Amino acid sequence: xxxxxxxxxxxxQPGRSLKLxxxxxxxxxxxYGMNWIRQAPGKGLEWVAYISSGSSYIYYAETVKGRxxxxxxNAKNTxxxxxxxxxxxxxxxxxxxRLGADNWFAYWGQGTLVTVSS
Amino acid sequence: xxVLNQSPSSIIASQGEKVTITCRASSSISSNYLHWYQQKxxxxxxxxxxxxxxxxxxxxxxxxxxxxxxxxxxxxxxxEAEDVATYYCQQGSSNPFTFGSGTKLEIK
Numbered sequence: 001x002x003x004x005x006x007x008x009x010x011x012x013q014p015g016r017s018l019k020l021x022x023x024x025x026x027x028x029x030x031x032y033g034m035n036w037i038r039q040a041p042g043k044g045l046e047w048v049a050y051i052s053s054g055s056s057y058i059y060y061a062e063t064v065k066g067r068x069x070x071x072x073x074n075a076k077n078t079x080x081x082x083x084x085x086x087x088x089x090x091x092x093x094x095x096x097x098r099l100g101a102d103n104w105f106a107y108w109g110q111g112t113l114v115t116v117s118s
Numbered sequence: 119x120x121v122l123n124q125s126p127s128s129i130i131a132s133q134g135e136k137v138t139i140t141c142r143a144s145s146s147i148s149s150n151y152l153h154w155y156q157q158k159x160x161x162x163x164x165x166x167x168x169x170x171x172x173x174x175x176x177x178x179x180x181x182x183x184x185x186x187x188x189x190x191x192x193x194x195x196x197x198e199a200e201d202v203a204t205y206y207c208q209q210g211s212s213n214p215f216t217f218g219s220g221t222k223l224e225i226k
Contacts, residue, residue, distance in 0.1 A: 103210020
C-alpha cells in the first residue's frame with residue numbers, strides 16, 4: 001500500500017524558515033517524480049514544486065521561486081521542502097504527492113499544516 | 119502558465135440528478151494531461167478521472183469525463199449523497215501544473 005506521511009509543519013513567524021518532510025512507503029520511491037501541493041484554509045489547490053526521480057529536474061511555482069527548495073533522499077525514501085522567508089500567504093496545508101504517468105497526482109499524503117503568523 | 123477556468127463554482131443537486139462541471143483551458147492541452155479530483159470535507163484530494171476520461175481504480179461508473187483541446191467536462195450521471203465534495207480539474211501538460219478553482223457539490 002502506497003503511503004505518504006508529511007511532517008514538520010507548525011507555527012512560524014514571518015521571515016523565518018521551516019523544513020517539511022514526506023516519508024514514502026509501499027513503492028519504489030526512487031522511480032517516481034514527487035511534488036508539493038498546498039491548500040490555504042478554505043481555498044483551492046496550488047501546486048508548489050516538482051522534483052524528478054533522480055533530482056535532475058526541479059520546477060517551482062512563481063509564488064515560491066527563490067524562497068523554497070525541494071529535494072529528496074532516495075536512500076531514505078524521503079522528500080523535503082525547505083521554506084525560507086515565509087510570508088502569511090504561505091499559510092496552508094502542505095501535501096506531498098506522487099506523480100503519475102501523464103502528470104496526474106496519483107497518491108497524496110494527509111498533509112502538514114504550516115501557519116505563518118507573528 | 120495555463121489557466122483553468124472551472125464552472126460553476128458551486129452546484130446544489132438532488133440525489134439522482136445529473137451534474138456536469140466544465141473546465142476551460144487558456145491554451146490547448148492534450149487530453150492525456152487533463153485530470154479530475156474529488157476532495158471530501160476534511161480529506162485529501164483523490165484522483166477520480168485521469169487523462170480526460172479514464173476512471174481511477176475503484177471509482178464508480180457514474181463518474182465520467184470528456185473533452186479535448188481547451189474544453190473539458192466532468193459528469194456525475196446520478197448524484198448520490200456520498201458525492202458531496204469539491205471537484206477540481208488539473209492540467210499536467212506544462213509546468214507549472216495548475217488546478218481549476220474548484221466546484222463545490224452539495225445535495226438538496
